[in-house]
Amino acid sequence: MEKVEILIIGAGVVGLSIAKKLSEKFDDVVVVEREESFGRHTSSRNSEVIHSGIYYPQNTLKAKLCVRGADLLYDFARENNVKHEQCGKFIVATSTEEIPELEKLQQNGELNGVKNMRIVEKEEIREMEPQIHAIKALEVKKTGIIDTHGLMRMLAEKAEENDAFIVYKMEVTKIEKKDDSYIVQFSNGEIFQAQAVINSTGLFSDEIAKMVGIDIQKANLKLHWCKGEYYKDNHISGVKRLIYPLPDPKGISLGIHLTINLNGEVRFGPNAYYIDELDYKMDETNKKDFLQAIQRYITIEKDHLHLDDCGIRPKLQGPNDDFRDFYIKEESTKGFPNFINLIGIESPGLTCCLAIAEKVALLLKR
Numbered sequence: 001m002e003k004v005e006i007l008i009i010g011a012g013v014v015g016l017s018i019a020k021k022l023s024e025k026f027d028d029v030v031v032v033e034r035e036e037s038f039g040r041h042t043s044s045r046n047s048e049v050i051h052s053g054i055y056y057p058q059n060t061l062k063a064k065l066c067v068r069g070a071d072l073l074y075d076f077a078r079e080n081n082v083k084h085e086q087c088g089k090f091i092v093a094t095s096t097e098e099i100p101e102l103e104k105l106q107q108n109g110e111l112n113g114v115k116n117m118r119i120v121e122k123e124e125i126r127e128m129e130p131q132i133h134a135i136k137a138l139e140v141k142k143t144g145i146i147d148t149h150g151l152m153r154m155l156a157e158k159a160e161e162n163d164a165f166i167v168y169k170m171e172v173t174k175i176e177k178k179d180d181s182y183i184v185q186f187s188n189g190e191i192f193q194a195q196a197v198i199n200s201t202g203l204f205s206d207e208i209a210k211m212v213g214i215d216i217q218k219a220n221l222k223l224h225w226c227k228g229e230y231y232k233d234n235h236i237s238g239v240k241r242l243i244y245p246l247p248d249p250k251g252i253s254l255g256i257h258l259t260i261n262l263n264g265e266v267r268f269g270p271n272a273y274y275i276d277e278l279d280y281k282m283d284e285t286n287k288k289d290f291l292q293a294i295q296r297y298i299t300i301e302k303d304h305l306h307l308d309d310c311g312i313r314p315k316l317q318g319p320n321d322d323f324r325d326f327y328i329k330e331e332s333t334k335g336f337p338n339f340i341n342l343i344g345i346e347s348p349g350l351t352c353c354l355a356i357a358e359k360v361a362l363l364l365k366r
């Protein structure tokens with residue numbers, strides 16, 4: 001049986017950030033990942049946007065970790081040559097009824113500590129983004145884009161420089177608390193004994209919490225999977241910043257937005273619908289809805305829109321629920337000291353990754 005001090009389950013952007021942070025302080029940090037390499041799930045299937053923190057209710061983890069996380073992420077990317085660009089974004093109002101919502105978002109952003117926002121009028125929108133139809137826009141300068149794969153590669157490199165190990169093709173199948181430690185079993189028959197376990201398994205994090213003995217129904221920690229598809233349009237060029245509609249009023253998604261990648265290519269998405277099975281297959285069922293949503297703020301040709309990719313959100317918020325925050329807890333009160341659960345790390349989890357790692361380091365008891 002392999003003995004480790006800290007076992008991190010999951011090598012997505014969050015698990016790797018935690019590995020980097022903890023390996024600065026602890027000698028024996030091991031990350032186990034069931035896939036053949038890092039970031040095969042949500043961390044490589046997202047919009048790659050560094051969010052500013054305007055959307056989330058005040059004093060929630062999503063708000064606080066997003067504002068802090070964006071600063072940490074820009075610094076990390078700059079210092080380590082991870083490709084990124086602080087391109088800014090417009091959230092657009094396309095009818096007068098939407099203007100009060102735009103102003104509310106600005107106020108919420110200010111309360112969350114987001115700086116450098118302003119309302120832009122129609123004439124200036126036309127000068128700054130001639131292709132965009134909007135009567136007013138909220139400009140958020142803090143927003144940007146990042147090469148997520150490059151970020152994860154750098155995080156893994158930094159963790160390994162600090163002597164952390166990242167082991168692939170290691171799927172956790174059973175966890176048992178034994179005295180002051182955890183016995184963790186893998187599908188390949190290996191067994192580890194860990195003094196601390198960090199569950200950063202994204203879409204599967206409720207199942208891992210269940211394995212250790214947490215009643216996830218009773219604790220209200222059952223995850224709901226919510227799919228988001230993307231389309232691309234190779235005919236659009238020259239858009240300089242990200243373009244977002246107003247967010248979905250129920251808080252399920254930020255709306256079908258236009259993102260540009262670091263090569264200036266344009267993508268639209270994601271939409272949002274709940275699913276029961278993990279399935280990354282796509283077809284054109286929702287193309288009509290995409291066209292309708294996009295045509296409100298930019299003119300595109302139906303035939304120029306092609307299926308691109310999709311991701312799945314691990315949401316604590318079910319179809320009829322109100323806002324749910326990230327769940328990041330050390331589980332002593334449930335009888336599992338030094339077992340840290342990260343559940344419901346949906347958007348803005350990429351932006352928050354380094355701030356989440358700071359929080360986890362504080363939660364860990366020696």
Ligand SMILES: Cc1cc2nc3c(=O)[nH]c(=O)nc-3n(C[C@H](O)[C@H](O)[C@H](O)COP(=O)(O)OP(=O)(O)OC[C@H]3O[C@@H](n4cnc5c(N)ncnc54)[C@H](O)[C@@H]3O)c2cc1C
Nearest residue numbers: 010012013014034043046047049172202311348349350351
């Ligand atoms: C459509 C979409 C768009 C998004 N856009 C943005 C955005 O623009 N900006 C932003 O900030 N955030 C965005 N997000 C959110 C962001 O992508 C996630 O919050 C983040 O990637 C979560 O990372 P993670 O490491 O927690 O999870 P993951 O990347 O899913 O990593 C979890 C890992 O755990 C592994 N694992 C699971 N079970 C086991 C097991 N039993 N044993 C071993 N390993 C296991 C998995 O294989 C996986 O590699 C978006 C999400 C989606 C779905």
